[in-house]
Amino acid sequence: MLKIENLSKTFGSKKAVDNLSLHIKKGQIYGFIGHNGAGKTTTLKAIAGILQFDQGDIFIDGKSIKNQPLECKKIMAYIPDNPDLYEYLTGIKYLNFIADVYGVSQQDRQERIKKYSEMFEIADSLKEPISAYSHGMKQKLAVISALIHDPKLIIMDEPFVGLDPKASHLLKELMHDLCQAGGAIFFSTHVLEVAEKLCDQIAIIKKGKLIVSGNTQEVIGDDSLEEVFLELEDDHA
Numbered sequence: 372m373l374k375i376e377n378l379s380k381t382f383g384s385k386k387a388v389d390n391l392s393l394h395i396k397k398g399q400i401y402g403f404i405g406h407n408g409a410g411k412t413t414t415l416k417a418i419a420g421i422l423q424f425d426q427g428d429i430f431i432d433g434k435s436i437k438n439q440p441l442e443c444k445k446i447m448a449y450i451p452d453n454p455d456l457y458e459y460l461t462g463i464k465y466l467n468f469i470a471d472v473y474g475v476s477q478q479d480r481q482e483r484i485k486k487y488s489e490m491f492e493i494a495d496s497l498k499e500p501i502s503a504y505s506h507g508m509k510q511k512l513a514v515i516s517a518l519i520h521d522p523k524l525i526i527m528d529e530p531f532v533g534l535d536p537k538a539s540h541l542l543k544e545l546m547h548d549l550c551q552a553g554g555a556i557f558f559s560t561h562v563l564e565v566a567e568k569l570c571d572q573i574a575i576i577k578k579g580k581l582i583v584s585g586n587t588q589e590v591i592g593d594d595s596l597e598e599v600f601l602e603l604e605d606d607h608a
Contacts, residue, residue: 372395372396372431372432372523372524372554372555373393373394373395373418373430373557374395374429374430375391375393375414375427375429376392376428377391377392377426377428378390378391378392378414378417378424378428378429379391379425379426379427380410380414380417380422380424380425386578386579387410388410388413388417388424389410389578389579389580390427390580391410391414391580391581392427393574393581393584395524395555395557395572397550397553397554398550398551398571399550399555399556399572400546400550400555400556400558400569400570400571400572401555401556401557401558401571401572401573401574402558402559402560402566402569402570402572402573402574402587403415403557403558403559403560403576404560404563404573404574404575404576404596404600405559405575405577406604408578409576409577409579410576410579411528411576412452412528412559413579414576415526415527415559417429417436418431418436418447418449418526418557419447419449419526420440420443421449431443431446431524432446432523432524445473446522446523447522447523447524447525447526448517448518448524448525448526449517449525449526450513450517450525450528450530451513451528452529452532452559454512454513456509458500458501458502459500459501460500461498461499461500461501462488462496462497462499462501462504462512463497463498465501465512465516466480466488466512466516466519467480467484469516469519469520473519473520475519479521483519484497484515484519487514487515487518487519488515490541491511491514491515491538492538493508493511493512496508506533507533507534507535509533510532510533510534510538511538514542522549523553524554524555524556525546525549525554525555525556525557525558526557527556527557528558528559529558529559529560529561530542530558531560531565543565543569546569563595563597563600564596564597566596567587567591567595570587571586571587572584572585572586572587573585573587573590573591575603577603582603583603
């Protein structure tokens, strides 16, 4: 579903991502782990088509984000770590705007907006301006807007930050549902316990370089992900 091939991105003299290659298959929840400044967000923005990169390529369902960006974006959703929403719009107007962008039919959008807004308990707030929303409500709205066109691949940057425990649990269930339906998830997180329990596959990155990747249980062995992460960080200091 997602292939990252020899991806490199430089900012000035700093190499934010250094020759990164990963393969996320259909049905996989893939965790992307690393300290602040490791290159996670840069990688995710490159996949989403927001950030141009210097070398390599990224393929989404066999299509290049460089050469066929619109085709890639039609089947993908991206949830940044700090959603930048149009705060002068009401929640419902924002969701309809996103549905318009993706060409979602009236029937499908109404069904999905009703389903997800009730699930995340913000249905009663959709008529209010987004500027009146709490951080957690904005995060929920961003999640709903990502699901509204039924994407096959979801890219998420720290998706659980700001969500209450119930909303976090619901999001995990939705992630599993999407993957069981043949989709894929690639997300970054600092919450290693969540990654350990949720992810089929894990990649650890440091200073733009891939340290290790593979099946979660094979990567951590008899240790915890936290222990493995700290040990690898020290080994590649």
